[in-house]
Amino acid sequence: MVGEDGKTTEWKSQALRAYQRRTQAAEALIASAYLSGTNTRRVRRALAAVFAKGVGKDIVSRTWRKVKGDWDGWNARSLTEEPIIRLILDGTVVRVRLDKNATSISLLVALGVRQDGQKVLLAVKNMGGESEAAWRALLDDLVKRGLKTPELVIVDGGSGLDAALAALWSDVAVQRCTVHKHRNLLAHAPERLHEELSNDYKDMIYAETAKEVETRRKAFLRKWRLKCPAVANSLEEAGDRLFTFTRFPQSQWKSIRTSNAIERLHEEFKRRIKTQTVLPAAETAAMLFWALMASGQITLRKVDGWKTLPEKLSDQVIDLAA
Numbered sequence: 001m002v003g004e005d006g007k008t009t010e011w012k013s014q015a016l017r018a019y020q021r022r023t024q025a026a027e028a029l030i031a032s033a034y035l036s037g038t039n040t041r042r043v044r045r046a047l048a049a050v051f052a053k054g055v056g057k058d059i060v061s062r063t064w065r066k067v068k069g070d071w072d073g074w075n076a077r078s079l080t081e082e083p084i085i086r087l088i089l090d091g092t093v094v095r096v097r098l099d100k101n102a103t104s105i106s107l108l109v110a111l112g113v114r115q116d117g118q119k120v121l122l123a124v125k126n127m128g129g130e131s132e133a134a135w136r137a138l139l140d141d142l143v144k145r146g147l148k149t150p151e152l153v154i155v156d157g158g159s160g161l162d163a164a165l166a167a168l169w170s171d172v173a174v175q176r177c178t179v180h181k182h183r184n185l186l187a188h189a190p191e192r193l194h195e196e197l198s199n200d201y202k203d204m205i206y207a208e209t210a211k212e213v214e215t216r217r218k219a220f221l222r223k224w225r226l227k228c229p230a231v232a233n234s235l236e237e238a239g240d241r242l243f244t245f246t247r248f249p250q251s252q253w254k255s256i257r258t259s260n261a262i263e264r265l266h267e268e269f270k271r272r273i274k275t276q277t278v279l280p281a282a283e284t285a286a287m288l289f290w291a292l293m294a295s296g297q298i299t300l301r302k303v304d305g306w307k308t309l310p311e312k313l314s315d316q317v318i319d320l321a322a
Helices: 004-035 040-050 057-076 132-144 159-168 178-187 191-205 210-227 229-247 250-256 260-272 282-294
Strands: 084-098 101-114 119-127 152-155 173-176
Touching: 057 282, 084 119, 084 260, 084 282, 101 132, 101 260, 101 282, 119 132, 119 282, 132 159, 152 159, 173 178, 173 229, 178 191, 178 229, 191 210, 210 229, 229 250, 260 282
Parallel strands: 084 152, 152 173
Antiparallel strands: 084 101, 101 119
Protein backbone atom coordinates (compact mmCIF):
# COMPACT_ATOMS: atom_id res chain seq x y z
CA MET A 1 0.00 0.00 0.00
CA VAL A 2 1.39 3.38 -0.98
CA GLY A 3 1.67 5.92 1.86
CA GLU A 4 1.10 9.64 1.69
CA ASP A 5 4.74 10.26 0.84
CA GLY A 6 4.51 7.74 -1.97
CA LYS A 7 1.38 9.36 -3.37
CA THR A 8 3.00 12.76 -3.22
CA THR A 9 6.11 11.48 -5.02
CA GLU A 10 4.00 9.80 -7.71
CA TRP A 11 1.89 12.92 -8.15
CA LYS A 12 5.01 15.05 -8.54
CA SER A 13 6.43 12.61 -11.11
CA GLN A 14 3.24 12.70 -13.13
CA ALA A 15 3.14 16.49 -12.95
CA LEU A 16 6.78 16.68 -14.06
CA ARG A 17 6.16 14.35 -16.99
CA ALA A 18 3.10 16.34 -18.00
CA TYR A 19 5.11 19.57 -17.82
CA GLN A 20 7.91 18.05 -19.91
CA ARG A 21 5.45 16.83 -22.54
CA ARG A 22 3.82 20.26 -22.61
CA THR A 23 7.19 21.97 -22.91
CA GLN A 24 8.35 19.66 -25.69
CA ALA A 25 5.08 20.15 -27.57
CA ALA A 26 5.37 23.91 -27.16
CA GLU A 27 8.98 23.93 -28.35
CA ALA A 28 8.07 21.90 -31.43
CA LEU A 29 5.24 24.31 -32.26
CA ILE A 30 7.43 27.34 -31.63
CA ALA A 31 10.16 26.03 -33.92
CA SER A 32 7.58 25.15 -36.57
CA ALA A 33 6.01 28.60 -36.31
CA TYR A 34 9.36 30.30 -36.68
CA LEU A 35 10.17 28.16 -39.70
CA SER A 36 6.98 29.45 -41.27
CA GLY A 37 8.03 33.06 -40.73
CA THR A 38 5.86 33.89 -37.72
CA ASN A 39 7.16 36.49 -35.27
CA THR A 40 7.44 36.06 -31.47
CA ARG A 41 4.22 37.89 -30.60
CA ARG A 42 2.18 35.74 -32.98
CA VAL A 43 3.86 32.59 -31.66
CA ARG A 44 2.73 33.27 -28.10
CA ARG A 45 -0.77 34.26 -29.22
CA ALA A 46 -1.14 31.10 -31.31
CA LEU A 47 0.14 28.83 -28.56
CA ALA A 48 -2.24 30.38 -26.02
CA ALA A 49 -5.08 28.92 -28.07
CA VAL A 50 -3.45 25.48 -28.01
CA PHE A 51 -2.36 25.29 -24.38
CA ALA A 52 -5.00 26.17 -21.81
CA LYS A 53 -2.47 27.76 -19.44
CA GLY A 54 -0.57 29.50 -22.19
CA VAL A 55 3.17 29.32 -22.75
CA GLY A 56 5.61 31.38 -20.72
CA LYS A 57 8.13 33.79 -22.17
CA ASP A 58 10.95 31.55 -20.92
CA ILE A 59 9.94 28.66 -23.22
CA VAL A 60 9.56 30.91 -26.23
CA SER A 61 12.85 32.67 -25.50
CA ARG A 62 14.75 29.43 -24.85
CA THR A 63 13.52 27.86 -28.06
CA TRP A 64 14.40 30.96 -30.05
CA ARG A 65 17.87 31.08 -28.49
CA LYS A 66 18.46 27.47 -29.53
CA VAL A 67 17.34 28.13 -33.11
CA LYS A 68 19.53 31.26 -33.21
CA GLY A 69 22.49 29.39 -31.69
CA ASP A 70 22.21 26.58 -34.25
CA TRP A 71 22.02 29.16 -37.03
CA ASP A 72 25.10 31.03 -35.80
CA GLY A 73 27.01 27.75 -35.43
CA TRP A 74 26.09 26.69 -38.97
CA ASN A 75 27.30 30.01 -40.38
CA ALA A 76 30.65 29.68 -38.60
CA ARG A 77 31.31 25.99 -39.27
CA SER A 78 34.55 24.94 -40.92
CA LEU A 79 34.38 23.81 -44.54
CA THR A 80 37.93 22.47 -44.59
CA GLU A 81 36.83 18.84 -44.61
CA GLU A 82 33.98 19.34 -47.09
CA PRO A 83 34.95 17.60 -50.36
CA ILE A 84 33.19 20.20 -52.53
CA ILE A 85 33.96 20.00 -56.26
CA ARG A 86 31.13 22.19 -57.63
CA LEU A 87 29.22 25.28 -56.64
CA ILE A 88 25.73 26.32 -57.71
CA LEU A 89 25.06 30.01 -57.02
CA ASP A 90 21.85 31.98 -57.35
CA GLY A 91 19.83 34.67 -55.59
CA THR A 92 16.19 35.48 -54.97
CA VAL A 93 14.30 38.57 -53.79
CA VAL A 94 12.15 38.62 -50.64
CA ARG A 95 10.28 41.36 -48.78
CA VAL A 96 11.29 42.04 -45.18
CA ARG A 97 10.63 44.59 -42.47
CA LEU A 98 13.65 46.90 -42.31
CA ASP A 99 13.65 50.06 -40.21
CA LYS A 100 9.86 49.74 -39.92
CA ASN A 101 9.43 49.73 -43.70
CA ALA A 102 8.77 46.88 -46.12
CA THR A 103 11.96 46.50 -48.16
CA SER A 104 13.15 44.12 -50.88
CA ILE A 105 16.41 42.32 -50.17
CA SER A 106 18.30 39.55 -51.94
CA LEU A 107 18.99 36.14 -50.47
CA LEU A 108 22.22 34.85 -52.00
CA VAL A 109 22.43 31.07 -51.87
CA ALA A 110 25.38 28.73 -52.39
CA LEU A 111 24.90 25.00 -52.91
CA GLY A 112 27.88 22.69 -53.03
CA VAL A 113 28.26 19.33 -54.73
CA ARG A 114 30.49 16.83 -52.93
CA GLN A 115 32.76 14.31 -54.64
CA ASP A 116 30.09 11.63 -54.13
CA GLY A 117 27.49 13.80 -55.89
CA GLN A 118 25.55 14.81 -52.79
CA LYS A 119 24.27 18.40 -52.82
CA VAL A 120 24.67 20.40 -49.62
CA LEU A 121 23.65 23.92 -48.60
CA LEU A 122 26.81 25.93 -47.90
CA ALA A 123 25.58 29.48 -47.35
CA VAL A 124 22.57 31.76 -47.47
CA LYS A 125 23.07 35.47 -46.84
CA ASN A 126 20.91 38.60 -46.77
CA MET A 127 22.20 41.27 -49.12
CA GLY A 128 20.86 44.48 -50.58
CA GLY A 129 21.25 43.11 -54.10
CA GLU A 130 23.37 40.88 -56.31
CA SER A 131 26.29 43.21 -56.88
CA GLU A 132 29.89 42.11 -57.27
CA ALA A 133 30.59 43.22 -53.70
CA ALA A 134 27.64 41.24 -52.34
CA TRP A 135 28.65 38.02 -54.07
CA ARG A 136 32.30 38.55 -53.21
CA ALA A 137 31.36 38.84 -49.51
CA LEU A 138 29.64 35.45 -49.67
CA LEU A 139 32.45 33.77 -51.61
CA ASP A 140 35.20 35.26 -49.45
CA ASP A 141 33.46 33.94 -46.34
CA LEU A 142 33.31 30.43 -47.84
CA VAL A 143 37.03 30.56 -48.66
CA LYS A 144 37.86 31.94 -45.21
CA ARG A 145 36.12 28.93 -43.65
CA GLY A 146 38.17 26.51 -45.71
CA LEU A 147 36.29 25.94 -48.97
CA LYS A 148 38.65 24.68 -51.64
CA THR A 149 38.61 25.97 -55.20
CA PRO A 150 35.81 24.12 -57.05
CA GLU A 151 36.18 22.46 -60.44
CA LEU A 152 32.98 24.01 -61.79
CA VAL A 153 30.64 26.86 -60.85
CA ILE A 154 27.06 27.05 -62.16
CA VAL A 155 25.66 30.60 -62.26
CA ASP A 156 22.60 32.54 -63.37
CA GLY A 157 24.56 34.92 -65.58
CA GLY A 158 24.24 38.09 -63.48
CA SER A 159 27.05 40.59 -64.05
CA GLY A 160 27.79 41.02 -60.34
CA LEU A 161 28.37 37.32 -59.79
CA ASP A 162 30.40 37.03 -63.00
CA ALA A 163 32.72 39.82 -61.84
CA ALA A 164 33.12 38.33 -58.36
CA LEU A 165 34.05 34.92 -59.79
CA ALA A 166 36.49 36.43 -62.28
CA ALA A 167 38.27 38.25 -59.47
CA LEU A 168 38.42 35.23 -57.16
CA TRP A 169 38.74 32.16 -59.43
CA SER A 170 39.64 33.33 -62.91
CA ASP A 171 40.56 29.84 -64.16
CA VAL A 172 37.55 27.89 -62.84
CA ALA A 173 35.12 26.45 -65.42
CA VAL A 174 31.77 28.28 -65.37
CA GLN A 175 28.41 27.07 -66.68
CA ARG A 176 25.84 29.74 -67.43
CA CYS A 177 22.31 28.57 -66.58
CA THR A 178 20.54 27.68 -69.82
CA VAL A 179 17.11 28.42 -68.31
CA HIS A 180 18.09 31.97 -67.39
CA LYS A 181 19.51 32.52 -70.87
CA HIS A 182 16.27 31.22 -72.40
CA ARG A 183 14.39 33.93 -70.49
CA ASN A 184 16.88 36.51 -71.74
CA LEU A 185 16.30 35.46 -75.34
CA LEU A 186 12.52 35.64 -74.99
CA ALA A 187 12.86 39.17 -73.61
CA HIS A 188 14.53 40.20 -76.88
CA ALA A 189 11.81 38.82 -79.17
CA PRO A 190 8.18 39.77 -79.82
CA GLU A 191 5.66 37.44 -78.21
CA ARG A 192 4.51 36.01 -81.55
CA LEU A 193 8.00 34.48 -82.00
CA HIS A 194 8.34 33.00 -78.51
CA GLU A 195 7.17 29.49 -79.34
CA GLU A 196 9.39 29.22 -82.41
CA LEU A 197 12.34 30.66 -80.52
CA SER A 198 11.85 28.28 -77.60
CA ASN A 199 11.71 25.26 -79.90
CA ASP A 200 14.92 26.25 -81.70
CA TYR A 201 16.70 26.97 -78.43
CA LYS A 202 15.67 23.67 -76.83
CA ASP A 203 16.71 21.74 -79.95
CA MET A 204 20.16 23.24 -79.52
CA ILE A 205 20.57 22.94 -75.73
CA TYR A 206 19.13 19.42 -75.53
CA ALA A 207 20.96 17.95 -78.51
CA GLU A 208 22.45 14.55 -77.75
CA THR A 209 26.11 15.22 -78.55
CA ALA A 210 28.52 18.14 -78.27
CA LYS A 211 28.93 18.15 -82.05
CA GLU A 212 25.16 18.43 -82.54
CA VAL A 213 25.00 21.27 -80.02
CA GLU A 214 27.70 23.09 -81.95
CA THR A 215 25.98 22.53 -85.31
CA ARG A 216 22.59 23.68 -84.02
CA ARG A 217 24.12 26.75 -82.41
CA LYS A 218 25.45 27.87 -85.79
CA ALA A 219 22.08 27.20 -87.40
CA PHE A 220 20.32 29.11 -84.60
CA LEU A 221 22.54 32.16 -85.14
CA ARG A 222 22.14 32.13 -88.92
CA LYS A 223 18.36 32.00 -88.65
CA TRP A 224 17.85 34.50 -85.84
CA ARG A 225 20.31 37.07 -87.15
CA LEU A 226 17.85 37.50 -90.00
CA LYS A 227 14.64 37.00 -88.07
CA CYS A 228 15.47 38.95 -84.88
CA PRO A 229 19.08 40.16 -84.53
CA ALA A 230 18.69 41.01 -80.83
CA VAL A 231 18.10 37.32 -80.08
CA ALA A 232 21.26 36.27 -81.92
CA ASN A 233 23.27 38.96 -80.15
CA SER A 234 21.99 37.81 -76.77
CA LEU A 235 23.00 34.21 -77.47
CA GLU A 236 26.47 35.28 -78.59
CA GLU A 237 26.85 37.35 -75.43
CA ALA A 238 26.85 34.16 -73.36
CA GLY A 239 29.85 32.80 -75.25
CA ASP A 240 31.07 29.26 -74.62
CA ARG A 241 30.06 29.39 -70.95
CA LEU A 242 26.52 28.50 -72.00
CA PHE A 243 27.89 25.21 -73.33
CA THR A 244 30.44 24.23 -70.67
CA PHE A 245 28.26 21.20 -69.90
CA THR A 246 29.37 19.63 -73.20
CA ARG A 247 32.87 19.21 -71.76
CA PHE A 248 31.54 16.74 -69.18
CA PRO A 249 30.23 13.16 -69.51
CA GLN A 250 26.74 13.22 -71.04
CA SER A 251 25.25 11.59 -67.93
CA GLN A 252 25.99 14.84 -66.05
CA TRP A 253 24.55 17.29 -68.57
CA LYS A 254 21.14 17.50 -66.89
CA SER A 255 22.60 18.54 -63.54
CA ILE A 256 25.11 20.99 -65.05
CA ARG A 257 22.99 22.87 -67.62
CA THR A 258 20.94 24.86 -65.08
CA SER A 259 20.85 26.27 -61.57
CA ASN A 260 17.47 24.59 -61.10
CA ALA A 261 18.61 22.93 -57.86
CA ILE A 262 18.55 26.35 -56.18
CA GLU A 263 15.52 27.55 -58.15
CA ARG A 264 13.50 24.70 -56.62
CA LEU A 265 14.65 25.72 -53.15
CA HIS A 266 13.59 29.31 -53.86
CA GLU A 267 10.15 28.12 -54.96
CA GLU A 268 9.66 25.92 -51.92
CA PHE A 269 10.86 28.68 -49.60
CA LYS A 270 8.41 31.18 -51.06
CA ARG A 271 5.61 28.64 -50.91
CA ARG A 272 6.23 28.20 -47.17
CA ILE A 273 6.15 31.95 -46.47
CA LYS A 274 3.39 32.98 -48.89
CA THR A 275 1.06 33.92 -46.00
CA GLN A 276 3.73 36.36 -44.78
CA THR A 277 3.75 39.14 -47.35
CA VAL A 278 6.59 40.78 -45.42
CA LEU A 279 8.96 38.84 -43.17
CA PRO A 280 9.65 40.38 -39.73
CA ALA A 281 13.40 40.90 -40.25
CA ALA A 282 16.16 40.48 -42.83
CA GLU A 283 18.02 37.88 -40.76
CA THR A 284 14.79 35.92 -40.30
CA ALA A 285 14.59 35.40 -44.07
CA ALA A 286 18.00 33.74 -44.26
CA MET A 287 17.34 31.72 -41.11
CA LEU A 288 14.05 30.41 -42.47
CA PHE A 289 15.71 29.32 -45.70
CA TRP A 290 18.41 27.46 -43.73
CA ALA A 291 15.92 26.01 -41.25
CA LEU A 292 13.86 24.34 -43.97
CA MET A 293 16.98 22.34 -44.80
CA ALA A 294 18.21 21.85 -41.22
CA SER A 295 14.82 20.57 -40.06
CA GLY A 296 14.57 18.10 -42.92
CA GLN A 297 11.50 19.76 -44.43
CA ILE A 298 13.47 20.02 -47.67
CA THR A 299 16.03 17.40 -48.61
CA LEU A 300 18.70 17.38 -51.30
CA ARG A 301 19.61 14.37 -53.40
CA LYS A 302 22.68 13.51 -55.41
CA VAL A 303 23.21 15.14 -58.78
CA ASP A 304 22.39 13.24 -61.95
CA GLY A 305 25.39 11.38 -63.31
CA TRP A 306 27.23 11.40 -59.98
CA LYS A 307 28.93 8.09 -60.74
CA THR A 308 30.95 9.76 -63.50
CA LEU A 309 32.09 12.73 -61.39
CA PRO A 310 35.69 11.42 -61.12
CA GLU A 311 36.13 11.70 -64.90
CA LYS A 312 38.33 14.58 -66.06
CA LEU A 313 36.96 17.72 -67.70
CA SER A 314 37.49 17.75 -71.47
CA ASP A 315 39.58 20.54 -73.00
CA GLN A 316 37.31 20.60 -76.07
CA VAL A 317 35.09 23.69 -76.14
CA ILE A 318 32.30 24.71 -78.48
CA ASP A 319 33.48 26.38 -81.69
CA LEU A 320 31.99 29.88 -81.50
CA ALA A 321 32.46 30.56 -85.20
CA ALA A 322 29.11 31.05 -86.93
